[in-house]
Amino acid sequence: MRGDSPRCESAGSLCECGDHALEHEGDLGGARRWFEAAYVEAERAGDVAVMARALVGYGGLWVHEHRTAVAAGLFEARLAHVRALVAAEPDRYRDLAVRLRVRAAGEADYRAGRSETILALLDEARAGTDPVARIEALSIAHQCVLGPEHGPVRRRLADELRREAARAGRRGPILMSLLWQVVDLLLAGDPHAGRRLAELRAALADGPYLAVDFVVSAVEVMLAVRAGRLEAAEQRAQHCYELGTKAGDADADGWYAAQLVTIRWYQGRLPELLPTLGAAAHAPTLSAVDNSLLSAVAVAAALAGDRRTAENALASLRGAGLDRLPRSSSWLVTMYGIVEAAYLLDNRAAAARVHELLLPFAHLPMVASLGMSCFGSVEHALGVAALTMGDAGRAVGHLREAVHRNLALGHWPAVRASRLRFAEALERRGGPGDGAAAAAQRAVAGRFAPRRTSAAMVVCVRQGRGWRVELGTRSVVVAHMVGMLHLAVLTANPGVEIPSIELVAGVEALGRAAATDARSAQALLDEAAARSYRQRAAELAEAIEAAGRRGDAAAVTAMERERDWVQAQLGAGTGLAGRRRSFADDGERARLAVGRAIRRAVARIDRADPVIGAHLRAGVHSGMRCWYRPAG
Numbered sequence: 001m002r003g004d005s006p007r008c009e010s011a012g013s014l015c016e017c018g019d020h021a022l023e024h025e026g027d028l029g030g031a032r033r034w035f036e037a038a039y040v041e042a043e044r045a046g047d048v049a050v051m052a053r054a055l056v057g058y059g060g061l062w063v064h065e066h067r068t069a070v071a072a073g074l075f076e077a078r079l080a081h082v083r084a085l086v087a088a089e090p091d092r093y094r095d096l097a098v099r100l101r102v103r104a105a106g107e108a109d110y111r112a113g114r115s116e117t118i119l120a121l122l123d124e125a126r127a128g129t130d131p132v133a134r135i136e137a138l139s140i141a142h143q144c145v146l147g148p149e150h151g152p153v154r155r156r157l158a159d160e161l162r163r164e165a166a167r168a169g170r171r172g173p174i175l176m177s178l179l180w181q182v183v184d185l186l187l188a189g190d191p192h193a194g195r196r197l198a199e200l201r202a203a204l205a206d207g208p209y210l211a212v213d214f215v216v217s218a219v220e221v222m223l224a225v226r227a228g229r230l231e232a233a234e235q236r237a238q239h240c241y242e243l244g245t246k247a248g249d250a251d252a253d254g255w256y257a258a259q260l261v262t263i264r265w266y267q268g269r270l271p272e273l274l275p276t277l278g279a280a281a282h283a284p285t286l287s288a289v290d291n292s293l294l295s296a297v298a299v300a301a302a303l304a305g306d307r308r309t310a311e312n313a314l315a316s317l318r319g320a321g322l323d324r325l326p327r328s329s330s331w332l333v334t335m336y337g338i339v340e341a342a343y344l345l346d347n348r349a350a351a352a353r354v355h356e357l358l359l360p361f362a363h364l365p366m367v368a369s370l371g372m373s374c375f376g377s378v379e380h381a382l383g384v385a386a387l388t389m390g391d392a393g394r395a396v397g398h399l400r401e402a403v404h405r406n407l408a409l410g411h412w413p414a415v416r417a418s419r420l421r422f423a424e425a426l427e428r429r430g431g432p433g434d435g436a437a438a439a440a441q442r443a444v445a446g447r448f449a450p451r452r453t454s455a456a457m458v459v460c461v462r463q464g465r466g467w468r469v470e471l472g473t474r475s476v477v478v479a480h481m482v483g484m485l486h487l488a489v490l491t492a493n494p495g496v497e498i499p500s501i502e503l504v505a506g507v508e509a510l511g512r513a514a515a516t517d518a519r520s521a522q523a524l525l526d527e528a529a530a531r532s533y534r535q536r537a538a539e540l541a542e543a544i545e546a547a548g549r550r551g552d553a554a555a556v557t558a559m560e561r562e563r564d565w566v567q568a569q570l571g572a573g574t575g576l577a578g579r580r581r582s583f584a585d586d587g588e589r590a591r592l593a594v595g596r597a598i599r600r601a602v603a604r605i606d607r608a609d610p611v612i613g614a615h616l617r618a619g620v621h622s623g624m625r626c627w628y629r630p631a632g
Contacts (some may be wrong), residue, residue, distance in 0.1 A: 011050045014038035018057045023172040026211035028060055029248020039078070044125060048085045052096040055082050058138070059103045061176065063110040064145045067250050067285045079104050095130035102133070106140035111288045113326025115144040119153075125138035135164050135173045142180050146187070146370075147327030148361045154184050175203055175212045179370075186219065186371040187329070189364060189409060210247035217243050218372035218514040221259050226374060228412040228448070230263050233475070237263070240372075254286045254293070255372045258333075260611075261296045262373045270296070271304035275608055275617040278309075289328035291317060292368060294336025302344035314341050314350065322353050332361065336381040343388045351388035356383055362401075365409055376414025377405035383421055392428035395616050398424050412448055419445035457630045460488040469605055471615055476608040483601025486594055490620060490628040497625040501590040537563060597623040 012067045018034030021027040035058035042050035055078055061064065083100050086093040102125060105117040125137035138161040145153050150289045158180040165173035178200040185193035196217065204213060217240040219580045224233035237259040244252030257273075257280040277300055280286070281293035298313035317325070317338055325331060335354050344348040358378055366375040375381075383398035399422035406414040423438040423445070456472040466482045468477050478484065486503050540563040547559065597621060606613025619630045 017515040027211035063106045102137045109144045146329035214244045226411040244550040290330045291334045292330040298341035319603035332366040339385045344493040351385040355385035377402045395425035416445045416448040471612045483597035500594040504590045
């Protein structure tokens with residue numbers, strides 16, 4: 001808390017501290033803690049006015065900040081209780097009563113995917129004397145009309161909020177009014193969105209405001225994706241996640257997952273996320289009206305060949321009818337995921353229904369939430385739906401327009417995707433000149449292909465009694481366990497297939513726990529293999545020395561890891577006196593032991609860093625033969 005913040009002792013001063021955290025710092029998490037303490041103290045003292053103020057503040061800047069069933073239930077129960085207390089003295093608490101009704105209506109409308117109740121309450125807030133009540137009502141109402149059909153209503157609300165905030169002269173509302181204008185322009189695909197974003201950035205330069213900083217950071221991730229700078233976008237997504245966590249925003253986890261989905265989609269690597277997407281799609285902190293991650297599960301599973309998971313996710317989304325899905329800010333992206341899954345699963349009925357639902361919004365971009373992700377023009381989704389339906393002629397029209405609209409957005413990965421699908425539609429239509437036109441589209445798309453860099457690879461290095469696991473700029477330290485030895489061998493030899501039985505034997509040798517079994521008849525290494533290992537060890541020794549003279553530290557590190565592995569294999573095949581030793585001939589036992597050990601190690605890494613964990617799940621295979629093949 002900064003030096004100009006109020007002293008926080010009584011219920012009233014605790015409430016002022018919450019107001020300060022929200023108004024001046026945009027600190028959602030800090031504000032919630034202050035308002036919670038204020039509410040408890042005011043309830044103990046029987047101070048209804050402070051209870052009401054604390055509860056309104058506890059709701060936060062956004063609606064639906066309390067995501068879990070327990071947290072939402074407690075908030076709703078308190079709202080009902082305080083509203084009843086306030087209603088007993090209507091003249092005394094008139095303005096507070098309006099603020100409480102607005103908050104309750106906004107929470108209920110948002111979760112139900114509607115806006116009628118909160119919009120009806122706006123006139124009551126406008127008629128009051130409290131500017132805070134008007135500002136809150138306008139901002140909450142705006143959040144309840146983020147669906148694609150509400151563009152004109154949103155813009156009117158944002159403009160009115162801008163005037164109220166300017167009149168009040170309060171920084172928090174001014175920043176929020178600018179943010180809503182940025183969001184509205186992004187959702188509409190307006191070419192002047194950048195101007196308002198520049199104005200918002202300039203306003204934030206006066207000092208941090210965490211809640212808005214987080215959203216602006218998310219928009220910057222989206223803009224990096226549009227520019228085709230996918231690696232930079234991934235780095236920005238990590239920074240965005242850290243900002244969201246610092247702000248205490250409930251969307252930090254969900255947005256990070258959605259940003260990775262967008263990046264991996266345009267990299268052609270979406271199936272890598274499948275091991276973690278299911279949990280993300282069903283996380284209790286995910287917005288009640290957000291189904292976009294479940295649609296991503298359907299697409300990722302279909303691409304990975306997991307038809308059962310894909311069909312299950314698609315059926316869950318279709319439910320009682322696609323028209324029943326909430327028209328939230330993620331609805332367009334959810335529909336796009338559904339149509340891509342339908343295309344992969346050849347589900348013509350789903351594609352036809354999505355086409356019907358999306359057609360009125362063909363002019364819009366598929367932007368998620370407050371601008372944190374974008375998949376290009378709705379015309380692209382309509383074109384994919386038409387292809388799935390078998391209507392190549394209609395697909396050609398949609399996809400031609402998609403190329404044009406994506407060019408206008410400056411969304412280069414989406415331009416490339418639309419050109420490739422446009423070429424497919426032309427080939428399917430097969431009219432005069434369509435073949436040549438398709439070839440031309442593919443040629444142009446090829447020039448916009450994402451640059452293929454060497455795949456990032458995991459490195460496992462001993463650090464004290466534990467292990468440091470590195471992936472690009474990410475690094476985490478985990479405790480030692482047998483599976484880490486297996487991972488160290490596999491990651492030091494990417495692409496090399498290593499029998500499970502050799503991994504087990506190598507671990508025994510490294511642990512000085514070798515034991516011979518007189519009943520075993522199968523040798524681990526024959527003399528020819530041993531000679532080969534010794535020769536390779538000698539070659540590596542010379543190469544390491546030469547690389548050291550050149551000052552090539554990276555080459556030295558890589559070759560030293562290989563040398564350690566070769567020496568482990570020699571140790572696995574020979575006893576302390578240099579004699580060949582044996583291991584049980586039950587390869588199945590080794591397969592099971594190695595598989596369990598690797599899964600435990602990856603699970604431990606995943607708990608420390610889900611990104612590295614997901615990479616290892618996608619790249620490491622265990623069986624009779626094991627290998628590590630990072631996605632390229």
